[in-house]
Amino acid sequence: MPLKIKLYGGLRQYAEDANIELDIQLPQNCNFIKEALLKSLRDGADELVHHCALATDDEILGTDAIIVSEKTLSALPPVCGG
Amino acid sequence: MNNIQITLDTERLVASPLLAWLANDAHGAQLTFFGVVRNHNDGKENVTGITIEMHQTLTEKALQKIATEAIAQSAEKTTRIYIAHAQGYVKVGGLCIAIGVTSAHRKAAYTASRFIIEAVKTRATIWKKEHYDNKKSAWLAGHALNAS
Numbered sequence: 001m002p003l004k005i006k007l008y009g010g011l012r013q014y015a016e017d018a019n020i021e022l023d024i025q026l027p028q029n030c031n032f033i034k035e036a037l038l039k040s041l042r043d044g045a046d047e048l049v050h051h052c053a054l055a056t057d058d059e060i061l062g063t064d065a066i067i068v069s070e071k072t073l074s075a076l077p078p079v080c081g082g
Numbered sequence: 083m084n085n086i087q088i089t090l091d092t093e094r095l096v097a098s099p100l101l102a103w104l105a106n107d108a109h110g111a112q113l114t115f116f117g118v119v120r121n122h123n124d125g126k127e128n129v130t131g132i133t134i135e136m137h138q139t140l141t142e143k144a145l146q147k148i149a150t151e152a153i154a155q156s157a158e159k160t161t162r163i164y165i166a167h168a169q170g171y172v173k174v175g176g177l178c179i180a181i182g183v184t185s186a187h188r189k190a191a192y193t194a195s196r197f198i199i200e201a202v203k204t205r206a207t208i209w210k211k212e213h214y215d216n217k218k219s220a221w222l223a224g225h226a227l228n229a230s
Contacts, residue, residue, distance in 0.1 A: 008135065008137060008207070008209060009135060009209030009211075009221055009224075010209065010211075010221030013221070051226040052226075052227075053226070053227035053228045055137070055140060055207075057139055058139065058140075058143075059140075059143075060140065060207075060227055060228070062228065063228050074137060074140075076137065076140075076207055076227055077209065077221075077224065078223060078224035078225050078226045078227070079203075079204065079205070079206060079207055079208055079209060079224045079225055079227060080203065080208065080209060080210050080222045080223065080224035080225065081134075081136070081141070081167060081179070081202050081203060081206035081207075081208030081209075081210075082117050082167075082178065082179050082199055082202040082203040082206070082208070
């Protein structure tokens with residue numbers, strides 16, 4: 001089942017759509033998912049993907065998190081609120 | 083009386099709700115911080131506005147947690163905190179963020195206010211796209227959420 005990634009902020013300039021589907025088998029760790037995300041984006045997203053965090057709808061995932069059965073994640077680039 | 087008020091506004095952010103909420107007869111200090119879009123940034127002198135995007139659920143959680151921490155750290159546990167953040171397009175001169183803190187004395191208010199704005203900048207899931215008078219725009223750099 002594809003894993004849907006919602007792109008936020010500057011990540012969207014590297015994709016046709018705000019949502020990307022990754023064809024990967026779970027469980028996987030965040031680094032693997034970020035690598036798969038990077039491959040699906042246009043050139044130039046390396047730095048942004050490297051520094052982005054993944055999140056479910058309720059929480060930001062740690063870098064060591066293992067994604068087991070989520071269907072949708074958010075990719076959150078470095079933030080600048082306020 | 084609720085000690086924390088968090089508002090994420092899609093309408094134009096204005097100061098009056100904050101000022102009304104701050105009123106408290108037991109508090110001698112009412113401190114406000116307004117973050118306003120300025121017409122220059124990072125060497126660019128032609129900023130016309132910004133578009134603010136956020137992950138709404140995570141931002142609400144982050145702001146609630148930040149406000150809770152500010153009160154927990156405060157010497158005055160009756161400190162009250164108001165945080166409002168804009169969403170969507172904000173032109174130069176418009177409000178991005180409004181922070182209000184009330185406490186019995188000013189030391190606690192100043193400390194909490196500074197803590198809150200610095201925490202919002204590094205922890206709230208908010209992004210800004212800056213617009214220029216040449217019709218170009220650029221996403222602003224920020225703080226990585228998982229930075230150690």
